[in-house]
Amino acid sequence: VRKVYLAMSGVVLIAVLAQFYFAAYGAFSIPREHASFGAHSINGLMVIPLASLVTTAVAALARVPGRLIGLAAAPFGLVMVQFLIFVVVHLVTEMTMERSTPGAQAILGLHAMNALAILAVSVRGVVRAWRVVREGSARPPAEPVAMQEAAERIGAPA
Amino acid sequence: VTARLIDAELLAGALSTAAWLGAGWSAAARRRRLATALVTLAVLALVGRIGLVLALSRAGWWFVQEKVTVAVPLALIGVAAVALTIRRGPEPSARKVVALFVAGYTAAAGPLLGLFVGYPATWGAGLILLGAVAVAAGLTWRAVAPPVRPRPVGWLLAAAPLILGTAVAVTPPASAEPGTLNAIPVSAVRGPNPATAEAAGVPVRRFTLTARTAEVTLSSGRRVRAWTFDGQVPGPAIRVTQGDLVEVTVRNLDITDGVTLHWHGYDVPVGEDGVAGMTQDAVLPGREFVYRFLADTAGTYWYHTHEVSDPGVRLGLYGMFVVLPRPGVAGLDLTLPLHTFGSTFAVGDRDEPTTHPVAPGTAVRLRIVNTDSAPHRLMLDGTPFRVAALDGTDLNGPAEVRRVAVRLAAGGRADLALVMGTEPVTLRIDDHAAVVRLVRPGTAVPAATGDGDAWPTLDLTRYGTPGAVPFDAHSRFDRHHTMVLDRGLSLVDRSPTFAFTVNGHGFPHVTTQRVRAGDLVHLTVVNRSRDTHPIHVHGHHVLALTYNGRPFLGSPLWMDTFDVQPGEVWEVALRADNPGVWMNHCHNLRHAAGGMAVHLAYDGYAAPTHHAHSA
Helix, strand or coil, X not given: CHHHHHHHHHHHHHHHHHHHHHHHHHHCCCCCCHHHHHHHHHHHHHHHHHHHHHHHHHHHHCCCCHXXXXXXXXXXXXXXXXXXXXXXXXXXXXXXXXXXXXXXXXXXXXXXXXXXXXXXXXXXXXXXXXHHHHHHCCCCCCCCCCHXXXXXXXXXXX | CHHXXXXXXXXXXXXXXXXHHHHHHHHHXXXXXXXXXXXXXXXXXXXXXXXXXXXXXXXXXXXXXXXXXXXXXXXXXXXXXXXXXXXXXXXXXXXXXXHHHHHHHHHHHHHHHHHHCCCCCCHHHHHHHHXXXXXXHHHHHHHHCCCCCCCHHHXXXXXXHHHHHHHHHCCCCCCCCCCCCCXXXXXXXXXXXXXXXXXXXXXXXXXXXXXXXXXXXCCCCCEEEEEEXXXXXXXXXXXXXXXXXXXXXXXXXXXXXXXXXXXXXXXXXXXXXCCECCCECCECCCCEEEEEEECCCCXXXXXXXXXXXXXXXXXXXXXXXXXXXXXXXXXXXEEEEEEEECCXXXXXXXXXXXXXXXXXXXXXXXXXXXXXXXXXXXEEECCCEXXXXXXXXXXXXXXXXCCCEEEECCCCEEEEEEECCXXXXXXXXXXXCCXXXXXXXXXXXXXXXXXXXXXXXXXXXXXXXXXXXXXXXXXXXXXXXXXXXXXXXXXXXXEEEEEEEECCECCCCCCCEEECCCCEEEEEEEECXXXXXXXXXXXXXXXXXXXXXXXXXXXXXXXXXXXXXXXXXXXXXEECCCCCEEEEEECCHHHHHCCCEEEEEECCEECCCCCHHHC
């Protein structure tokens, strides 16, 4: 199960890297066609969130520390933030699909910053999953424990 | 306001979700104070959400259905879970941590439904969410709590609603027309025979249009690769007189996807409507098709291809179609097609200012046609004017106005009438350079400045005077159909996409609107999405009844394309007097290609429905 966890973390990272490629692919289309962002939109809407959710489920089944489960879920959460950025723009600006406003663009710049955060958590997810697999067999089987250990699983300083 | 409420409710749901999950995390880390603060925030956000849902419900049930039936109840279940665990004492426990996370999952259901499912939330969607929450709760328990023997029964129980919901929610099959036995194929419903008409003394006007790719040059010298009729963009204008029989032959030289001619806004027999894959096959290279119909109604219309209309129309396969009244027109009658070539805006083929010399006292009619997929703002400066007609139909008692802007929906037409004075007149469209000027002969061209951006927009719900109508909002309707426009995950062209949906589905999975010949049909159009949707009705004109629940107080408005903006509700009505199967769709053609289309089908008529791209 831990190897599946590592493999899925890798899938998430590859999808995220592809997302950056698709973004530039669309951004340099002339004249600017919305269809050029088709791959970006499908990958971002479906592939990354689904891969992240599956990774999270596998991580929980593999009983890796809670912090790593959260790390596996982070791409999903941050992709949702990407959508929320558009909702915020719609709420506070007059931007339409045909016409942007300076205020809207100021907020939409965050789309790229958040994307970097997604990349960061995806890379970290693979690195940590790799470590889990490497050290996995050496780890003693978990004991029946109370809250003390549960807190440790979540990965917080108890 | 409604559109803002939709956004605010969604963001409150997201905030609530984040606060619950953060509280769960803090509790697991034994940071009690932080956890308490976040729980307070989550509960406050939930209370705010409920308030916003109540406010939103005033705009109509369509805006809150999925919130009232699924999202809010689920969120309350999450709160109940937390409340139950807190009753067991203040000490942190695995149980509490799981309860806080579960509250987060239940709170997330609302924003997820709002963003990706929309109206209506079905039993299936509710069950899927319930199952997803249960499975997520199980996984959280497994991660947080002491290891226990895996209990397959428990997992099965958690996953059951998920599986059941998926089975229920599976997309319905493409809307086949029932009762096709003995049904009349719409391709057989054709216009009058020109030879017979000619013998009976009806004037027949014949045109031939050849579709081909070409490089066209705009007035500034800018070259555009285009799909054209007869090598020009816009295609040749078809101007006929009321009572003429029109016969148009379209040939295709090299448009590989094929072309058709759709007579936008003209209520022709369905076999002449030009919807590829439905009323006819697309005209492929080397082929031709002959359209014929009686031009019995005067007004401003246009024609365009209805085969891969996105991108076909955008690339230039369109032209003007004007039917002049029988007595003829006096003065200056200008047709002004607005179009955006790539990023260049042009009036006709002119992307620079155009100046027309006009003698004072001349009656001028500007027939403005929006061939784009987005609305335009028209500002006529330097003269009082009247909006003489909308979508080809004359308005009743249009008052003279000045310094107001006219909003023109994608696909719509507005005829602006004025009498030339001594002052120069300028028509500005948005903030584009391609303005149209009317100046007294021999006078200097005015500088292109104006304060039109500050002008109010003409309120068409109270423009002109009421007139005789064959039916109104209080009539007894034979059919009621509702179109709730939204975005959501749905199948379009057999692939899952983030579709532009009607009643939760993308075409061809949208339930067909059925009518009988002679029915009075009431149509409610609700926009839950964040985009403007110019709804275009084929084969009929609709009479606008109410706008956001308020009646139209001015001239009767007969429209074929009406702009439904985010959060708006339009009620319109039509008389089912043109039998066939009709394609009604959003005239932002990208939205139509993305699923926003629906059939209006008469009993006894059948059309093939395999062709989603024809939208």
